[in-house]
Amino acid sequence: xxxxxxxxxxxxxxxxxxxxxxxxxxxxxxxxxxxxxxxxxxxxxxxxxxxxxxxxxxxxxxxxxxxxxxxxxxxxxxxxxxxxxxxxxxxxxxxxxxxxxxxxxxxxxxxxxxxxxxxxxxxxxxxxxxxxxxxxxxxxxxxxxxxxxxxxxxxxxxxxxxxxxxxxxxxxxxxxxxxxxxxxxxxxxxxx
Amino acid sequence: xxxxxxxxxxxxxxxxxxxxxxxxxxxxxxxxxxxxxxxxxxxxxxxxxxxxxxxxxxxxxxxxxxxxxxxxxxxxxxxxxxxxxxxxxxxxxxxxxxxxxxxxxxxxxxxxxxxxxxxxxxxxxxxxxxxxxxxxxxxxxxxxxxxxxxxxxxxxxxxxxxxxxxxxxxxxxxxxxxxxxxxxxxxxxxxx
DNA sequence: CTCGTTACTAAGCAAATGCTTAGAATTATT
DNA sequence: AATAATTCTAAGCATTTGCTTAGTAACGAG
Numbered sequence: 267x268x269x270x271x272x273x274x275x276x277x278x279x280x281x282x283x284x285x286x287x288x289x290x291x292x293x294x295x296x297x298x299x300x301x302x303x304x305x306x307x308x309x310x311x312x313x314x315x316x317x318x319x320x321x322x323x324x325x326x327x328x329x330x331x332x333x334x335x336x337x338x339x340x341x342x343x344x345x346x347x348x349x350x351x352x353x354x355x356x357x358x359x360x361x362x363x364x365x366x367x368x369x370x371x372x373x374x375x376x377x378x379x380x381x382x383x384x385x386x387x388x389x390x391x392x393x394x395x396x397x398x399x400x401x402x403x404x405x406x407x408x409x410x411x412x413x414x415x416x417x418x419x420x421x422x423x424x425x426x427x428x429x430x431x432x433x434x435x436x437x438x439x440x441x442x443x444x445x446x447x448x449x450x451x452x453x454x455x456x457x458x
Numbered sequence: 459x460x461x462x463x464x465x466x467x468x469x470x471x472x473x474x475x476x477x478x479x480x481x482x483x484x485x486x487x488x489x490x491x492x493x494x495x496x497x498x499x500x501x502x503x504x505x506x507x508x509x510x511x512x513x514x515x516x517x518x519x520x521x522x523x524x525x526x527x528x529x530x531x532x533x534x535x536x537x538x539x540x541x542x543x544x545x546x547x548x549x550x551x552x553x554x555x556x557x558x559x560x561x562x563x564x565x566x567x568x569x570x571x572x573x574x575x576x577x578x579x580x581x582x583x584x585x586x587x588x589x590x591x592x593x594x595x596x597x598x599x600x601x602x603x604x605x606x607x608x609x610x611x612x613x614x615x616x617x618x619x620x621x622x623x624x625x626x627x628x629x630x631x632x633x634x635x636x637x638x639x640x641x642x643x644x645x646x647x648x649x650x
Numbered sequence: 651c652t653c654g655t656t657a658c659t660a661a662g663c664a665a666a667t668g669c670t671t672a673g674a675a676t677t678a679t680t
Numbered sequence: 681a682a683t684a685a686t687t688c689t690a691a692g693c694a695t696t697t698g699c700t701t702a703g704t705a706a707c708g709a710g
Contacts, residue, residue: 292484366573377569381558433625456648460686
């Protein structure tokens with residue numbers, strides 16, 4: 267049935283996500299997108315409707331990305347407090363190479379959009395939900411391993427560490443490594 | 459000496475700051491600014507050079523604004539842990555009226571700009587410095603009042619609470635009151 | 651090979667962007 | 681009242697914005 271697409275939506279979407287991640291929504295133009303996606307505007311709009319829809323898809327794509335490239339250690343079967351500490355250490359390590367980080371695409375989106383668009387807010391909350399569930403599993407494991415006290419309020423601590431990650435996302439853009447290390451250190455120490 | 463300005467720079471700057479606070483840098487157009495500032499483009503450029511300079515001035519203006527309207531309790535002579543707890547409680551209270559908050563202008567700027575512009579990064583760091591100093595004073599008072607342990611690492615805790623505020627700024631845009639309460643509760647409990 | 655459907659190219663659209671400018675209006679000084 | 685300096689009005693500038701469209705190319709089905 268007719269001509270076939272010369273690109274795969276999943277791969278051009280990944281590229282779009284990277285552009286939005288680097289520049290945010292407003293500062294990303296469709297011209298930038300067509301360059302980085304290596305397709306032209308017609309194809310963008312035919313596959314993704316409009317810029318906002320492409321952005322929503324990028325948020326979902328980002329979630330898949332971090333599952334594989336950022337949170338893999340935290341998502342492993344039985345991951346506990348050690349995994350969390352390693353995650354933060356690795357994050358700090360990755361900083362001295364790059365300088366300031368790009369932060370988290372979704373948290374950047376939350377800062378940029380806030381509550382203004384209901385559909386975007388939905389995507390943001392879905393991402394937060396994913397993080398919170400991941401953290402709750404991890405904390406449950408940590409209790410089972412006796413890494414943290416039995417009476418730990420897991421729901422509460424999951425909200426706390428979600429907030430910590432939101433802080434870390436924006437703090438890592440301008441604050442230096444030592445300050446970030448202090449920040450993380452206090453967050454981890456309090457749960458032991 | 460010639461014709462006199464029909465506006466005061468300090469008052470139109472305050473208005474400009476409010477627009478940037480509500481919409482961020484990119485999503486704020488010069489047309490929006492001239493409406494809210496009640497002066498036209500010529501006057502904007504003649505008083506503030508260009509959009510970016512106006513934004514930098516707005517960041518400084520915001521610092522003065524929060525000194526009076528947000529952090530007044532924390533800046534009072536001898537303010538300690540009680541003041542900090544009250545601050546967070548008041549913040550939570552203010553949320554159920556508004557729905558999601560606008561967050562902090564400077565933290566929004568950090569999320570939007572990151573490290574990309576050296577001058578903006580400087581303004582952001584100046585603001586962070588102001589917050590950190592305020593927190594250190596507060597924590598020093600708290601130690602003196604025996605509200606928190608004598609051996610408290612004040613530098614470390616100041617970095618921690620600065621991070622907490624960054625997290626709170628973005629979290630308060632989409633997360634609900636109960637989740638935010640959990641987040642704050644853990645942060646406060648750990649220091650006692 | 652032809653036909654019908656879909657994808658691609660490239661040009662183009664109106665609207666909005668940040669910023670400038672020519673000319674009129676207003677003021678303190680002389 | 682005349683002058684010189686500055687502010688204001690409003691139109692206009694080139695460029696960029698998100699998005700569309702007319703024409704052409706590719707491909708599977710018959």
